[in-house]
Amino acid sequence: MATGRVSLARVTDTDGKVMADPSPKTTILNNLNNRKDHRHVNGYHRNGKNGTHNRQTQWKDDFFESFEETPLLVAILTYLGYALLVVIGQIRDLMRAYGIEKDKSCTEPKLEGFVPLYQSWESFYTRNVYRRIRDCWNRVVASEPGTRITILDRHSCDHGWTFELTGKKLNVMNFGSYNYLGFAENNGPCADKVQETTCKYGVGVCGSRQEMGYLDIHRELDELVAEYLGVEAAITVPMGFATNSMNMPALVSKGSLILSDELNHASLILGSRLSGAMIRTYKHNDMADLEKKLRDAVCEGQPRTHRPWKKILIVVEGVYSMEGSIVRLPDVLCLKKKYKAYVYLDEAHSIGAMGPHGKGVVDYFGQDPHDVDIMMGTFTKSFGSAGGYIGGSKRLINHLRTHAHSFIYSTSMSPPVAQQIISCMRTIMGKDGTKEGMKRIRQLAWNTRYFRKRLHDQGYIIYGNKDSPVVPLLLYMPSKVAMFSRETLRRGMATVVVGFPATPLIETRARFCLSAAHTKEMLDEALKIIDDVGDLLRLRYSSLKAPDFSEKDIQLIE
């Protein structure tokens, strides 16, 4: 599959047309040349804006993102693999229909007169592909999701239809949980504080914020989050997913346009849909495409009526959790200013994990948080807790407090959960009087560079930005997905593998989430395990020279 190459050619073409500036063609060509020098053909690394903005070139010098294209042979083999699975699946479905093979799936009993709840082709993939490798997901954990976790061993007697626990416990290294700063701890000062709060406040709240469910701890949390983000005010919601899906409808409505990155998370898509606004997607991190769509939207207005849009909202994520890529925030903010759009930045995976002060991609690019209209993020990842926040101007937050679904119709945050966030945030900000927070931020940055560099050196295809703690390693073939997950677990390392439909059909991958709590020894051990399995599965697909970034620029704090 020459996807990368094809799209690259197309982009230069459109760039040439779209840019009003006389200079862009040459700039883009320069970029192309640069890319060739780097020998990292990067399907997504497209430089939308041009050299007219001098300020931007600074961050671009230090911006490395890799998306090596899929080798053609591998793509063909992968498609063949799926074709084989489908053919065999069809044959087995036929056998099941004849009764030659016993149908073990939990099928819907036929009820006279009722329309079946599911169409049978809907479950074909589940039945014939997913079921074979079901053991790679939903593994049962019996400990805190720290650097080492206890996994309860499962066994299936019927090839994945059902599982039972064997009673054996596996203690393995954890490279699967989003524990970026290592705050998933069951002891230490944060946990002590949480225990205290549990005894003082109880667990439940049983009311929404506007209906007597507003506790003083919520006020404390809101204020701290606003201070942390460097914005005027903030609100917090007990579930990260719901932060998007319940608050976006309060921001845009019919007659507005949402420009959404094609790889945005499901919660953003749901929130956009519920808002009733028109949704258009642009190619992942492709600033030229975004500018084209913005320009067209402003010039052409709403479809059919051609009335101007009420407002345009650009929805981006800080770090994309499946790609490991980082939003080109300076460019997005530039476009936003030029076209008077608003920016909704979802920092689910970047808050705490990115930037010299752990304040997300805004901090990473040294931008002013006031330039981002809506700062959204979650507490599930770096803070080892649950929930999400939205930060912004006082005006925005006042509006949300009075009009957001999450403040009227749903329970407010559980006090111990809020306390965990408060304690972690204070640690990161250094308000507890130690350098613990800074130490963790630096350690994570170091770990990320170290781990990514070694993987590139070993010749795997690794996606994403050199500073993103989400590290996807491309596996391609469905059989390798299962094998990789099982073999790494057997060798003492828990990894996440992702396949279709979460990724494009052929780009199945394994994903490592790094943590500040991982020690160098652990990383080395993990690299050794990956090498073992990589040799076994022949995963060294990369034909490019390893990039030359290094972990040495990062100063660790002892």
Add this chain to the structure above:
Amino acid sequence: MAIIPATWDMYDLIQGVLQAPWYHIVFEVALVFLILKIYISQSFTPDKTLLTEKEKDILVEEWQPEPLAPDVPDDHPILQSMEKYCIEGLNGKYIKVNGKLCINMATFNFLGMVGKKELEERAVKALRVYGVGSCGPRGFYGTMDVHLELEDELAKFMNCEEAILYSYGFATIASAIPAYSKRGDIIFADENVGFAIQKGLIASRSHIKWFRHNDMEHLESLLIEQSKVDKKNPKKAKVTRRFIVVEGLYLNTGKICPLPKLVELKWKYKVRIFLEETMSFGVLGDTGRGVTEHFDINPDQIDLIAGSLENAIASVGGFCCGKKFIIDHQRLSGLGYCFSASQPPMLAAAAIESLHILKEQPRLLVDLRENCEKVHEKLSNLSSIKIFGDAISPIKHLYLTEPASDREFDLRTLENVVDYAMNEGVALTVARYLDPEENNLMPPSIRLTVNCDLTDEEINKVVQVISSGFREVLKKLSSVDMSSPLDSVEQGDGEQRASR
């Protein structure tokens, strides 16, 4: 082709090819060639009036978007009342607001679980094993053994084959409905269903038919109408799924749904029932199993039951339960399940403990029911308010007997009553709605909730405060109205109230 079994996936496809007449196939082949020809041939593009880049720049310069958010002043009444009544510490039966202790008649802590020591101990124990967050969705190392234990307990408790756990009550039903009902399907929904259901209905993109609140005749007439349409177009009817979505105990009205009649209609018109028990779980029925137990109906008759752990159970989260073949589908299709971090294990542990308490002490439910009836009876005697809701329902709406034509005005009147009651040591709340987004907006009301631990003295005090609150506020209102030259409608209103 009798040898191909009709249950096979590709049966219809193969049958279609085999049964097609020869001219049909010739026609299709011709079409394919035509498409190829059109594809290959040069496309004709008429000269569109394209804007030049300069013109576009001017348009971009000209366009002014609306502000992101409307201006909400800092002294907006909702903001003010939120800040004014910020609770210090535990949100239990008594709450401390501005240093003053108030009886809590506003939150859904029906069984008094908030602040129970057993819950806290269990939660702390879980904290010491799992930490606070689960740091991942259920699929990626976010499934802790407590989650499985809670799912198991819930399934057993509700006499269902399987239960699925969500990390947030609102997301539960809002994710469950779109997992089954898709574009083109039909949902019959009660017009007063809660907001989470309304959002689920919108997300499903199905065709929604609203029936009047608890009006089974209206529902039946809609179902009959639908079956007539189905008869006209049986092919479409064969693939159109039909659902009834109701709440067990309506948050917006305090009424219980007529489940036996619904089940009868289900079998008569072949519709599936989704029952939302956010308010009724742990409240209705002799052992708290919800509205199915209340009417003594086998839960198997209901296709999907969704509940919440945020009210009677006093944790955070939600669940769905039912037959395995139904529930399992959500594990890959429930958006709020797949794409969200799982429930914090300590909250799951607290919910398990709460369920245990509920199982061991059915007395709580008896107390709750008695209290509900007492409060209902006493409040029914008051003339200045209209009480809405079933006698045994712990949710009661207090409406003004003679509302003004202006919604905002009534809301302010009720807020004044709330202020009065807060001063007297009774915490109340006005039912908040997002007016423009509600499907069927209810008139402004004070939403009273009843707790099982209330003693008779406390109930008397609450009733007395509410009664004097309404009296005082209405009196003051009428005097203000008479003295100030407001419009005559409001004045007339005031006089009527004063005459009581």
